[in-house]
Amino acid sequence: MLALGRFATAATTGAARPSARAVPLSLLGPLSLSVSAPVPLPGSLLFMHSAPPLRYFDVDEYILKRRKRLTMSTATAKHHAPFKRVESVQNIIHMHRDPFKVTVIGSGNWGTTIAKVVAENTVLNPHLFAQRVDMWVFEEDIDGEKLTEIINTKHQNVKYLPGIDLPHNLVANPSLTDSVKGADILVFNVPHQFLPRIVSQLKGHVSPSVRAISCLKGFEVGAKGVQLLSSYITDELEIQCGALSGANLAPEVAKEHWSETTVAYQLPEDFKGEGLDVDHRVLKALFHRPYFHVNVIDDVAGISIAGALKNVVALACGFVEGLGWGNNAAAAIQRVGLGEIIKFGQMFFPESRVETYYQESAGVADLITTCSGGRNVKVAKYMATQNKDAFEAEKELLNGQSAQGVITCKEVHEWLAKCELTEDFPLFEAVYQIVYNGMPMEQIPEMIDELEPFEVEDDTPEAEPQTEVQA
Numbered sequence: 001m002l003a004l005g006r007f008a009t010a011a012t013t014g015a016a017r018p019s020a021r022a023v024p025l026s027l028l029g030p031l032s033l034s035v036s037a038p039v040p041l042p043g044s045l046l047f048m049h050s051a052p053p054l055r056y057f058d059v060d061e062y063i064l065k066r067r068k069r070l071t072m073s074t075a076t077a078k079h080h081a082p083f084k085r086v087e088s089v090q091n092i093i094h095m096h097r098d099p100f101k102v103t104v105i106g107s108g109n110w111g112t113t114i115a116k117v118v119a120e121n122t123v124l125n126p127h128l129f130a131q132r133v134d135m136w137v138f139e140e141d142i143d144g145e146k147l148t149e150i151i152n153t154k155h156q157n158v159k160y161l162p163g164i165d166l167p168h169n170l171v172a173n174p175s176l177t178d179s180v181k182g183a184d185i186l187v188f189n190v191p192h193q194f195l196p197r198i199v200s201q202l203k204g205h206v207s208p209s210v211r212a213i214s215c216l217k218g219f220e221v222g223a224k225g226v227q228l229l230s231s232y233i234t235d236e237l238e239i240q241c242g243a244l245s246g247a248n249l250a251p252e253v254a255k256e257h258w259s260e261t262t263v264a265y266q267l268p269e270d271f272k273g274e275g276l277d278v279d280h281r282v283l284k285a286l287f288h289r290p291y292f293h294v295n296v297i298d299d300v301a302g303i304s305i306a307g308a309l310k311n312v313v314a315l316a317c318g319f320v321e322g323l324g325w326g327n328n329a330a331a332a333i334q335r336v337g338l339g340e341i342i343k344f345g346q347m348f349f350p351e352s353r354v355e356t357y358y359q360e361s362a363g364v365a366d367l368i369t370t371c372s373g374g375r376n377v378k379v380a381k382y383m384a385t386q387n388k389d390a391f392e393a394e395k396e397l398l399n400g401q402s403a404q405g406v407i408t409c410k411e412v413h414e415w416l417a418k419c420e421l422t423e424d425f426p427l428f429e430a431v432y433q434i435v436y437n438g439m440p441m442e443q444i445p446e447m448i449d450e451l452e453p454f455e456v457e458d459d460t461p462e463a464e465p466q467t468e469v470q471a
């Protein structure tokens with residue numbers, strides 16, 4: 001309704017032109033009028049069914065205005081504009097400094113995949129990025145050989161991303177502090193339970209001018225309450241940190257099957273200027289690939305909340321899948337889950353935007369893909385079918401990888417319990433009770449029945465008050 005309200009003011013009134021094709025607005029829905037939605041065919045008119053007399057939306061006029069707006073916004077590009085797509089980046093950024101040196105911290109399933117993406121782009125953009133990308137690897141022994149040595153000679157991460165060739169400019173580095181030496185951009189990508197230790201080891205080794213992106217999904221719950229991981233990194237290391245999150249199952253991205261993602265970043269107060277510092281265009285150049293389409297926005301909170309909480313919802317999906325309840329049950333879980341995700345965001349991170357949850361890859365799209373084929377859903381399904389607990393399931397299924405929902409549901413529970421709000425998030429609470437207290441998963445429907453509908457603020461003008469009709 002937000003988009004409908006905005007466009008309704010631009011609509012003209014009058015009769016439909018006889019030659020024009022009419023598209024009933026009610027069929028298109030509010031999303032179809034949003035800026036990022038496909039534009040309807042020229043020459044068609046969208047009828048607005050909402051208020052008599054019948055009004056229409058002139059699509060030709062809309063397309064012209066939209067094109068003009070896009071041209072203007074490209075010409076007057078401002079870094080803070082939300083949802084503005086960053087157009088082509090090649091050869092546009094004039095660098096007034098040395099190329100940015102990039103380090104990826106983490107080498108798991110997603111860590112290695114993102115390192116591959118980044119290393120491909122540093123080769124393609126030598127004016128922007130130093131070609132060598134260091135990837136910090138938590139060293140381990142694989143059949144008597146060090147994992148870093150295997151990666152640096154065979155150019156494959158045989159444990160966490162087997163079968164995928166890695167660029168030769170990607171260098172596995174077992175020393176955390178050495179890997180960040182001289183780095184301008186840090187890409188954090190480890191299971192989030194390991195972040196506090198990593199960050200404490202990095203203290204004193206990272207200059208305040210370094211910029212960072214967190215690809216982690218989860219929260220930090222501590223003395224400061226519930227914290228986004230990007231904020232945690234900023235607080236601990238005193239560096240600006242954004243986030244990358246989207247509908248991105250690592251094995252598919254690694255095989256270069258097309259997907260989308262969202263990067264969110266806010267310029268720091270000490271931003272040095274275009275060509276001198278990391279901004280939206282630099283980040284697009286760093287992460288965008290033909291098979292990995294990036295949209296850069298500034299809603300760090302929105303994409304981080306969606307990314308973390310959908311893992312909890314995915315566990316619930318896995319439970320009902322394991323119980324053999326079918327697609328309807330999974331859809332019901334996702335509907336309720338999305339409501340709780342948005343509610344959580346609006347309640348604890350009011351700066352996050354509701355639109356992010358449905359317009360961005362990091363929102364509902366990530367919820368869908370994670371609930372369809374992610375590790376969380378697999379672990380939960382295994383719990384249901386094999387009668388194992390979450391930790392046994394993770395160990396038996398994932399070969400050292402992590403299902404982050406298992407930890408996130410505990411963090412969320414601890415935070416909500418502190419706020420005495422567990423009853424307001426019955427699905428999140430049900431998942432916690434199943435994973436940690438052995439509550440039967442068959443009880444999910446009763447537990448979530450109490451969910452109050454969540455009201456989203458609407459800027460549609462209020463209807464005229466009705467005059468009371470006297471009998």
Ligand SMILES: NC(=O)c1ccc[n+]([C@@H]2O[C@H](COP(=O)([O-])OP(=O)(O)OC[C@H]3O[C@@H](n4cnc5c(N)ncnc54)[C@H](O)[C@@H]3O)[C@@H](O)[C@H]2O)c1
Pocket residue numbers: 106107108109110111112137138139160189190191192194215216217218248249250251400401402403404
């Ligand atoms: N895998 C995906 O499809 C995917 C997609 C998007 C986002 N994510 C998110 O990305 C983050 C990283 O996930 P991942 O898939 O790369 O990791 P993963 O689940 O594959 O975990 C394995 C990694 O953890 C490391 N590790 C194990 N013990 C450690 C320790 N004590 N200290 C430090 N590191 C240790 C291993 O060395 C390995 O690199 C997570 O927050 C996850 O939710 C994952």
Ligand SMILES: O=P(O)(O)OC[C@H](O)CO
Pocket residue numbers: 217246247248249250311314366369370373374375376377402403404
């Ligand atoms: O495999 P999962 O469940 O950790 O989910 C992976 C990603 O977060 C999907 O975007």
